[in-house]
Amino acid sequence: MRRDSEMKLGLYLAWAGYHAGAWRDPSVPANGGVDVNHCAHLAALAESAAFHFIFLADSQGISDNQALIARSSYSGGFEPITLMSALSSRTQDIGLVATATTTYYQPYHLARMFASLDHLSRGRVAWNIVTSAFDFEARNFDEKTLPDHETRYARAREFVDAVKGLWDSWQDDAFIRDKHTGIFVDTTKLHLPDHRGKYFSTRGPLNIPRPPQGYPVLVQAGASEAGIAFAAEMAEVVFTAQPFLESGKRYYATLKEKARALGRADNQVLVMPGIVPIVGKTKQEASDKLQRLQSHIHIDVLIGGANLWLGSMTDLHSIDLDSLLPEALPQTNSIQSRQKLLVDLAVRQKFTWRQLIQLLSDSNGHLMVVGTPEEIANVMVDTFDQHGADGFNVLPATVPGGLKDFVELVVPELRRRGKFRSRYSGQTLRENLGLKRPLNRRTQVGASSSP
Template sequence: MSKAKRQIKLGAFLMETGHHIAAWRHPDTHLAGGLDFSHYAQLAQIAERSKFDAVFFADSVGISDTNLASLSRTARADHFEPLTLLAALSVVTKNIGLIATVSTTFNEPFNVARKFASLDHLSGGRSGWNLVTSSSETEALNFGFEQHPAHAVRYERAREFHDVVTGLWDSWEDDSFIRDRESGIYFDPDKLHTLNHRGKHFKVRGPLNVARSPQGWPVVVQAGASDAGRELAAQTAEVIFVAHQTLDEAKVFYQDVKGRLVKYGRQPDDLKIMPGIFPVIGRTHDEARAKFNALQDLIHPDVGLALLSKMTGGVDLSKYAVDGPLPDLPETNGGKSRQQLLFDLARRENLSIRDLYLRIAGARGHQQVVGTPESIADQLQQWFEEEGADGFNIMSPWLPGGLTEFAELVVPELQRRGLFRTGYEGTTLRENLGLPRPGNRHAQAVRQRAAG
């Protein structure tokens, strides 16, 4: 197998007791796993043994408690703050990437730049930042807002936020530190750079009080799939986590986003597109289907309706007939791309409200694959080879069992086909993903001056 052969990238998207909304009721889940470090340590180590590129954590800075009857039937209301958790996981892992979601709407860029740089130093170059603008009113109300900031304003702020953070990451040149005891010079003052950013949303002087980190910049990940989201990703992201239902949809998205890169001077390989996959694995198709149905049977109708309401932008669907069609919904300020995805799905397959909530209860709009290790590998291979994906973010239905099955049954099948690594290529997340290490803008300026 040639080293240059393109291979699948894999993320382990971890979530409490699993991605299926009723996973906590599954007899084999770690019932109180949401706030148990040993649960996550075990999961990260399973993924690392199988050579996953990264573990990934979503995040929300608030609880949507408007429907307590439904919420109290889920394990979704409390969990670790992801960066805190990943710092701890850095100690019990060696190679796997550590990607945390942090919102640009409810944080200050100096704090975010510093925390990811710290995690990158802690982990020897394995940190990644999933940059989100957050999509729920619930979160905004925890941060002094009377309502959620508008979509366009959030994206404008996010772009400037990214500029500030990456600027701060370049505060120190890579070779700033001399540490010569004899002369008493600890660092070269010419290699420390003050940012002096003054923009529409931020005034940040800098410099950052953390040295440039092993990866130069921690890997930047995004998940927004709206037009504004795609454009921001084409300009700034190195990985996109995205939800697709069909290969055709995935190919259109892939081509669209990769096509946007050129105007920012980037190569198609500089951005990895990784759709979410919700795998239910059986020795036979019937066994897989039975496993899936057993999970679906655990969903209380209140929970299904509330999930659907949340994912369609906060509209209350309880007043509509559960076995009737999805009504037309008003324009909302929530995440547009996911709303559109669900409407397209329901119209395409003529789904009732109940059908739809059962459909999204596991994968939340991502692709469900229910089958044997071979059939699942077939599908991943097809999506990968036909350029619908560079890799996949694996959303195990229940944990740890669902991840263990993927690691023991599907990963070896992908390896046999030469589609997935059998050993890590490098020591940093960037090296394993095949992403270039960004040069420091100031070091480049110096080189250009010297050459000019």
């Protein structure tokens, strides 16, 4: 199927902004993580620009590093499904992507919550499927450490299969609600999932009708070998960190090839890398914005954040930060793909530890573009045209200011070049993304031919 000529755009909803120093910026509300009006304002800005969705990341806990906790804003925010429920009533068209882990939920819980959220929003919901990545999460669920990397992905695969079965408990037209006959639901259109696997058993059925979209859109962010295989099989939108065009093109080609081998069409697996745009009327103005943000960051935040993303495999307090990184670090059981990406980047750029730590606080390994609206649009269009992306998850360094700059300055430039839409084209998130609505697998095989 033909690739869309316009890119997709999502907003990564960070309370203060994506930069580690954002919360200290005078223009940023310090309590944004628990202020629903602030979150609704950001959603409204994105919706006014016809963004496809807002995306909310999550973790089931916070770091044990007290110095990092004290000086960073990461621990002060809403749980995603709760917030998206609130935002569903304060938005009309934009998609709502909520993160939920397959490691520490049960399939019935999540199937029911996401089905409810899809109904509340009239078909605008997506599930960002993650496996928990840190041992501090495990300790909130009566475990000392995470399951190993391969086990987490095997569990995730079965989890998604069980959730789909629960979403397919009822055929789309099962709930007839006929007051004349007294029949509320046609039980001949009920199908018991009765999933019994290695990791889960859930009989079903789900006690809510099938979601308006059939299934909420499935989003995933894996880039390890296991993660790419999972994304090729399951994901409809893939969020990835790709700081360079050439590596992004390789990732894009690899993922699409693996998906095609499984019988999936290219335009049903959308690759959307993150981009951190810092916009200025001149490049110098944009650079000054970045330097001001960098000045807000304490060394404890720099080192604590780097430890998390690098898998806590090196004691950064005991090494010479001005020495070059080695070509490899011991493999982590945390986020393996991000650790590898960052080490490869540092070796390629001949970074010192200090330079890598600074980059992590700026962008966490995502593509960062500091410049004018034209320069940022150039990078985005070039990446899109060279098949390094189907669109981008935009990670403003600060909010609302950084998002407002992008909406008012970069989006018009993308539209002028014919690369981004000016209005919503469908009612559901699937329709707006050009994704097919899955048929109930209990009654039919395959998927419908139209979005």
